[in-house]
Amino acid sequence: MLRLGVIVLLLSGFFDAAMAESAIERGDYLVNTIMACGNCHSPRDANGRTIADKALSGGLTFNTPAFVATASNITPDPETGIGSWTDAEIKRALIEGVRPDHRHLSGVPLAAIMPANFYKALLPEDLDAIVAYLRSVKPVRNEIADPVYKTPIHRDPYPDAESGFNKSMFKEPVGRGAYLVTIGHCMECHSAWSRGVSDFRTGLGRGGRSFAEAGLGGVTAANITSDRTAGIGTWSDQEIVRAITQGIARDGRILKPPMGYPFYAGLKQSDLADILAYLRTVPPLQ
Ligand code: HEC
Ligand code: HEC
Numbered sequence: 460m461l462r463l464g465v466i467v468l469l470l471s472g473f474f475d476a477a478m479a480e481s482a483i484e485r486g487d488y489l490v491n492t493i494m495a496c497g498n499c500h501s502p503r504d505a506n507g508r509t510i511a512d513k514a515l516s517g518g519l520t521f522n523t524p525a526f527v528a529t530a531s532n533i534t535p536d537p538e539t540g541i542g543s544w545t546d547a548e549i550k551r552a553l554i555e556g557v558r559p560d561h562r563h564l565s566g567v568p569l570a571a572i573m574p575a576n577f578y579k580a581l582l583p584e585d586l587d588a589i590v591a592y593l594r595s596v597k598p599v600r601n602e603i604a605d606p607v608y609k610t611p612i613h614r615d616p617y618p619d620a621e622s623g624f625n626k627s628m629f630k631e632p633v634g635r636g637a638y639l640v641t642i643g644h645c646m647e648c649h650s651a652w653s654r655g656v657s658d659f660r661t662g663l664g665r666g667g668r669s670f671a672e673a674g675l676g677g678v679t680a681a682n683i684t685s686d687r688t689a690g691i692g693t694w695s696d697q698e699i700v701r702a703i704t705q706g707i708a709r710d711g712r713i714l715k716p717p718m719g720y721p722f723y724a725g726l727k728q729s730d731l732a733d734i735l736a737y738l739r740t741v742p743p744l745q
Contacts (some may be wrong), residue, residue, distance in 0.1 A: 482584075486592025489585060490515075492726045493643040495719035499530040499572070502601070507716070516540070516599035521572045525613075525655060528570035528606035536598040546590050553586065554579045556614060564605065568612040577644040580620035585642075615657040617641065636737025639730055648680045648718065664690070665744040670717055678715040686743035699738065700731050 480488070490496045500518045501509035509518075516539075518530040535542035541549060548559035556575030560566045569575065581589070619641045628634035640646065648670075651662025666682040684690035691699055698709045706713060706720035714720065726734075 482588040482591040483595050485585065486588035486590070486595075488725075489589055489642070490592055492722055493639050493730065494578075494589075495643070495722035496533070498717065498719035498722055500533050509721075512597070513599050513601070515593070515596055516601040517603040520604075521570065523572075523655075525610045526570040526572075526606060526608045528572060528608075529603050530573075532599065532601050532603050533593060534596055534599045534601075535594055536600050539600050539602045540598060541593070542598060546587075549590050549593065550586050553589065554581060556612075567608075568614075570606055570608065571612055571614045574644040574647055576614040576617050577620050577641055577647060580617075580624055580638065580641045582624060582626075582638075613655070615659065617644075617646065617659055632733045632736035633740055635730075636733035636735070639734050640737050643734075645683070649683050662744065664741045678717075680718075682744065683738060684741045684744045685739055686745060689745045690741075690743060691738070692743060696732075696735050699735055703731070703734070 497509050497514055497518070500515045502513050502516060502518055504510055515533045516536075517532040520527065520529040532540040534540040537543045541552075544552075544559055551557055551559070552569065552573075552575070554575055556569045556571070556573055558564050558567050558569060619637055624634075624638045624641070629638070646659060646663060647657060648668055649664050649666050650668070651658040651665045652668040657668075664682065664684040666680045669677060669679045671677060682690045685692040687693050691702075694702075694709055701707050702709070702714060704720065704724045704726065706715075706718070708714055
């Protein structure tokens, strides 16, 4: 009996290990789909497509009234990337937006374009997975210009990231979707915005933020609340998924960057279903 029990235990352990995603695979999935780090951090070719073999080696320059900052080289290159940082230092940059003390830009908060106020929500195992993946990518030597900060760094607290997530909230699709929408910082672009401050409390999902930085032209983020006229309340599930993953609006119009449609194209169907479940719960706003 005992021996049979041990065999069953060993076998179930084996199957768990075979089924489970490794930390690097999980990190790869998060970085390259919902979190779209490369949308900011990867260099682009003349057609605006991210260059795969230079992935994550430094990307867009954001020229705003508050700062001029280029998305850093986050490959493991020890001199121009983050190869010499400890795991704790990388995690701190991600969830607090603060650089390590040993760099020449000692302890300085990163420009608020780096969505640390959203990444604060990351579960510890997802944070570990992201670090494991970043350590596994090809080191690319690419020196990035130092940022210039003109006003003190201000990060708008995101309510769902402040309250945090735990596994018990993942029993329902809406809870899982809220987590994905948080770490995907969807509402950073899609909430009401004025003079550099996001209004997540009374303008969640209402849209209206315009993007002129990084040569993105005059595109304005849409209202993605459940409002039936101003928002996406009457869009079908398929229409919303097509907008997110293919960048095609309900009326067939091609949607413009900076939303990272090609990244979201890699999302699992189950994750897209959870995102939809959450979006359906966003209170209507005109
Ligand atoms: C919306 C654009 C944007 C996204 C998305 C983004 N970042 Fe950043 N990130 C930046 C910018 C810009 C900086 C540099 C800010 C500065 O210099 O003040 C930065 C800085 C960093 C740094 C500090 C590196 C250094 O050398 O100082 C790390 C680490 C980092 N990002 C990792 C990530 C990871 C991992 C992801 C995805 C999970 C991510 N970022 C997503 C824009 C972004
Ligand atoms: C970096 C900013 C940014 C992020 C992050 C972002 N979006 Fe968008 N999104 C936009 C902009 C801008 C548009 C409008 C593009 C246009 O009109 O050409 C848009 C359009 C959309 C649309 C189409 C709505 C319509 O009426 O046309 C949907 C749906 C949408 N986003 C959902 C999401 C979801 C869900 C996420 C997170 C997974 C997300 N967005 C992340 C900027 C962003």
